[in-house]
Amino acid sequence: MYQTFDVTARPEQGPPRLQALRDAMGAEQLDGYLVPRNDAHQGEYVAPRDERLSWLTGFTGSAGFCAVLQDKAGVFIDGRYRTQVKRQVAQEYTPVPWPDVSLADWLKEQLPNGGRVGFDPWLHAAAQIQVLLRDLADSDIELVQMVDNLVDRIWQDQPNAPMQPVSAHAIEYAGESATEKCARLAKDLRDAGQTAAVITLPDSIMWLMNIRGSDIARNPIAQGFAILHDDARVDLFMAEEKLDGVSDHLGSSVQRKDPADFQTAVAALNGSVAVDKATIPQVLADALGERAVNSGDPCALPKARKNKAEIAGSAAAHLRDGAAVIELLTWLDAQAPGSLTEIDVVKQLEGLRRRDPNLRDISFETIAGTGENGAVMHYRVTDDSNTVLQDGDLLVLDSGGQYLDGTTDITRTLPVGTPSEEQRASFTRVLQGMIAMSRLRWPKGLAGRDIEAIGRMPLWLVGQDFNHGLGHGVGAFLSVHEGPQRLARASHVPLETGMILSNEPGYYREGAFGIRIENLMVVEPAPALASADRERDMLSWQTLTFAPIDRRLIVIEMLTREERDWLNSYHQEVAAKIRPNVSAEAQAWLDAATATI
Structure with a gap:
């Protein structure tokens, strides 16, 4: 299997490791030390070697x-x-609600007389350190850059860096050659008066070079760095053994270089250099000094705006993925409450996805949380936490696949036996939020923060909410969490045609149950309205995900006519698109599951 159920960290491991770190801090005359989740590439996903936060604290x-x-x-x-951390860390660690409480405010409260706080400048982005220095300016707290990472110093069995081979990503899926991408972005650099761009995010490098890797489980990326020059040349800093199979694909305009030389190469750049201070490590920002121009990762927006080939590939992948999900739902409904565990469900779903020859991995560890586990938003089932699906519980099933032609991510909440009226009412409100966002038309130029509340309104009306964004960007056979596009209060990036995002409102009752419904959607120009004489340029969504929404959890009387019409139309489309691709048993199940309400 791709997924494992091992317990990767235990609370009791934390305290002795914490003491060892404090001893190392004492040897360096430090009063504090910062341990981030990030690695030197500043992406969301890290290799086992870089799981310092998890190793130290148990929080995963x-x-x-x-x-x-x-x-x-x-x-x-x-x-x-905030629910998960309570389960994973020992009492020696204090959970801090962030960003409600800032790091600077917490440090000033804990170190009122000042002190020396160390950090690894490779693992902290320049923007983070800039904000922290500003907010600590009125204190006697000093930030100290450490050449030697103190966690690495005490981590005796730290895994080696990943060295998996890289493969070419076919043009039929990419839709644009790497040469064309580099030329297009190089022109942008010249137009902005910039000589080069420093790129640290692995998914940006994968997109730019039309390559894929497997350094990080569930993500087809390889770790490395790149410099894009204004003449379209690329210096690619990646371990040589990873690149042996793609020499011809990379071509003569790509210079392969040792990652150990990256900092020196960055320091030697002349003129104005494009960086993204939200992701460039502080050590590289220091190397560039005033030459650094915070114009953003040049790949971020072009990567987010999927081209026709990428959208077509994603749509095709979702149809095959939907067939696997429907086979799973058919099987699940045939099992009696009390006869299955969460791990049974995960294994069955992965087995169904693996029938597809285009599958390369799952897109994240499948979330299959029943009962109170469903209230843990990013729950990962282990051999220790594995729970039986009991009558009256809900099952939150959030999963996806990494296919050669696209990345999928779908969540369905399912009843085990007979649901309660409270569960059904909460589910219906979540569904109403999901439908409201799916039906939305909005003026060009709006960002995720401007429209996200639409998906929360049915919950807000009764005093409910959820502590995650309404949606995240999704890559094209790349990271299942892709920026900069988001449906979130913090997102200032305008939504544009071709961006793929999730639509996933939820509701979580700690200690009782969780609910989430998720489809992926792509932004497209909104169809013209016959009644509009001078309509603004508007955008809307095209749904990519096709699988039934469980009608047993819907309080039909709560839905408006428009909401019923949307659901019936969606279910008709699910049946039409998926029915030919599933077994006879699943066809019969699908006919019942998509019947008109």
Whole structure:
């Protein structure tokens, strides 16, 4: 299987590791040390070698950091992980609600007389350090760059860096050659008066070079760095053994270089150099100094605006993925409550996806949380946490696949036996939010923050909400979480044609149940309205995900006529698109599941 169920960190491992780190801090005369989730590439996903936060604390979430002092250790987590962190860290660690409480404010409270706080400048983005220095300016707290990472110093069995081979990504899926991409972006650099761009995000490099890797589980990326010059040349800093099979694909305009030489090469650049201070490590920002221009990763927006080939590939992948999900739902409905565990469901779904020869991996660890586990937003089932699906529980099933032609991500919430009226009412409100966003038309130029509330309104009306964004960007056979596009309050990036995002409202009752419904959608020009004389340029969504939404959890009387019409139309489309591709048993199940309400 792609997925494993091993327990990767235990709370009891944290305290002795914490003490070892404090000893190392004492040897360096430090009063504090920062341990981020990030690696030197500053992406969301890290290799086992770079899982320093998890190794130290036991917390396995995809975002957060730990601030270790001699008498206190704060684990900073956002709203997605406030239930999970309680399960994973020992009492020696204090969960800190972030960003409600900033790191600077916490440090000033804990170190009122000042102190020396160390950090690894490769693992912290320049923008983070800039904000922290500004907010600590009125204190006697000093930030100290450490050449030697203190966690690495004490981590005796730290895994080796990944060295998996890279492969070419076919033009039929990419839709544009790497040469064309480099030329297009190089022109943008010249137009902006910039001589080069520093690129640290692995998914940006994969997109630019039309290559894919497997250094990080669930993500087809290879770790490396790149410099794009204004004449379209690329210096690619990646271990030589990864690139042996793509020499011809890369061509003569790509110079292969040792990653150890990257910092020196960055320091030697002349003129104005494009960087993204939200992702460039502080050590590289220091090397560039005033030459650094914070104009952003040049690949970010072009990568987010999927071309016709990428959209077609994603649509095709979703149809095949939907067939696998429907086979799973058919099988699941035939099992009696109490006869299955969460792991049984995960294994069955992965087995069905693996029938597709284009599958290369799952797109993230499948979330199959029943009962109170469903309220843990990013729950990962392990051999220790594995729970039986019992009558009256809900099952949150969030999963996806990495196919050669696209990346999928779908969530369905399912009843186990007979759901309660509270569960059904909450589910219906979540569904109403999902439908509202799916039906939305909006003026060009709006960002995710401008429209995200549409998907929350049915919950807000009864005092409910959820502590995650409404949606995230998704790559094309790349990272299942892709920026800069998001449906979130913090997102200032205008939505554009070709961007793929998730639409996933939810509701979570800690200790009881969770609910989430998710489809992926692509932004497209909105169809003209016959009644509009002078309509603004508008955008709308095209749905990519096709699988039934469980009608047993819907309180039909709560839906408006427009909401019913949307659901019936969606289910008709699911049946038409998926029915020819599933078994006879699944066809019969699908006919019933998509019947008109």
